[in-house]
Amino acid sequence: MTAFLDLLLAQTPAADVSGPAKINILQAIILGIVQGLTEFLPISSSAHLKVVPLALGWADPGVAYTAVIQLGSIVAVLWYFWKDLTTIAIGAFKAIASSDYDSQEFRMAQGIGLGTIPIIFFGLLIKILVPDFDKSPLRSLGAIATASIVMSLLLAIAEKTGKRHRDYEKLEVKDGILMGLAQAMAIIPGVSRSGSTLTAGLFMGLERAAAARFSFLLGIPAITLAGLVELKSALGEGLGEGAVVALIVGTISAFVFSYISIAWLLKFLQTHNTWIFVWYRLAFGVAIWTAIAGGALVNQ
Template sequence: MDIILQALVLAIIQGLTEFLPVSSSAHLILPSQVLGWPDQGQAFDVAVHLGTLMAVVTYFNHDIRRMLGGMVTGVQTRSMNQDLNLAFAVIIGTIPAVIFGGLFSDFIEMNMRTSFVIACTTVVFGLLLWASDKQGNGRLELDRMTLTIALVIGLAQAIALIPGTSRSGITMTAALFLGFSRVASARFSMLLSIPIIVAAGTLETAKLAVSGQEVPWNLMVLGILASSISAFLCIHVFLSLLERIGMTPFVVYRLLLGAALFMFVGLN
C-alpha cells in the first residue's frame, strides 16, 4: 500500500480511536504487526497528536475558557469556584500518568507492546467497562467532581500506559464506577486527555529535534488534517449518542478484537 495512503489510514484511526474506549495505541501498533506496515516515524506521531489536540481543544473551547476564567477569579477573590475546581481536578488527574509514565514508559515500550498483551488488555478492560456501565448510569455530573475523585480517576488513567487498555476507556470505567453519568464520565475523560496529549506531543517533538531526522512535511500535514477532522467528528457523534447506546457496542467490539488478536497470536 502506498505510504501516503497508509499515513492517511493511520491518521484517521488515531482520530477515531483517541477518544473512544477502544485503545488508540492498540490500533496504531497492530497494522505494523498484523499487516507489516512500516513505522511512520516520530514526525508523524507528533502530527497526529497535534491533530487530536486541536480537535479536543476546539470542541471543548468553552469549558477551557471557563476553567481559565475560574483560575483568574480564584486568584482575584482567593476563593474556590466551580470552574477552578474542575481545572484543579484535571491537573490532579493528570499527575499519576505523568509520574508512572516517567518511571515505566521505557519498560513498557520494550516489553509490553505485543499482540498478546494487547489482546489480553483489550478483553479484560473491555469487560471492566461493561461492568461499570451495567451497574447503572450514574447521576453525578461534573459539578460534583472532587479532587479525591479526580486522583482516583487519574490513577486509573496511569494504567493505560499498558497498550490495549485505552486511556479513555479506563478513565470512563473509573468515573462510571464512582457514580458519574456516561456523558459526564466521557467529558471528564476528554478534558483529561488535553494535558496528556500535550505531554506526549512535547516528548515526541523533543525526541524528533535531537534525532536529526528529516521531517516529511507532506505526511505531517496529512496527519494533522486527517486526525483532527476525524477526532472532532468522533467526539461530537460519540457524546451525542452515548446516552442512547451506552458502552455495550464498544465492549462487543473490544471482545471481538481481542478474540481476533488471540487467533492471530496462536497462528504465529
C-alpha cells in the same frame, strides 16, 4: 492522477519518528484516520495503531510517530472544548483572586491538574527505567489483546453496576484524582486512556456523557505533553522532507477524524449505553489472540 498516486505511495524515510518503518502519504492518512477515530473512543488508539499496520502488512510506525500525530487529536479537542476550557481557566483565576475555593471552575481545574500527575509520573518512570519501551513486551500483540479483553470486562461491570446519578455539574476534585490514576493505566497499549477514564467515571457514579466529557478534558495535558516531547525528539534527530510531509498529513488526518469522533461519542452517550464498546473490545482482543494462535500474526 498517476503522478498523484506515485506521490501517495512513494516511501518516505521518517527517521526515528517512525522507528524502522517508512511511512508514505497514503499510510499517513490511514494512520491519522485510525488515530482520530480511536483516540477518544474507549477502544485504545495505541492498540489499533499497532495492530492495523501489521494487519495491512506495514511495519510498526513506532510510539514516537503515533505520539506526534496525536497533536492533531489535541488540536481537535481544544477546538471542541475551547468554551469549556476558557470558562474553567477564567473561573479558576477569579476563584483564586476571591479565595472562593469551592467554585465549580476551581474544582475542575484542580481535578484536571491533580489528575494529570499520575500519568506524568509513571510516564517519566517508564522512560527512565525502560528507555527502549518501543520494543517492550508490554507493546506486544499478546499484551494488547489481553489488555483489551480485561478492559472490556471492567467496562461491562462498570456499565452494569454504575449508578450514574451525578452529572457534569457535580464533578469533584476526587473524580479528577481517581480518573487520573485510571488514566495512568493507559501507558500500557490496549488499555485505552479514554476507556480507562470512562470506566472509572462510571464506577464513581457519573453519567456516561459527563464521564466522557471530563475524560476528554483530563486527557488534554497528558496527550499534549507526550506529543510535544516526541516532536522535540524527532526534530532534534533531523527529518527529511518526506518524513515531515508524512507527519503533517497524518496529523491533519488525525485532527479531522478526532473532531468527528468527539462529537459523535458525546451525542451517542447521551442516549445509549457503552455495551457496543464492551463487545467490540472483547472481539478485538479475541481476534488478535486467534490470529496469533493461527499464525496469521506474530506476537511481537
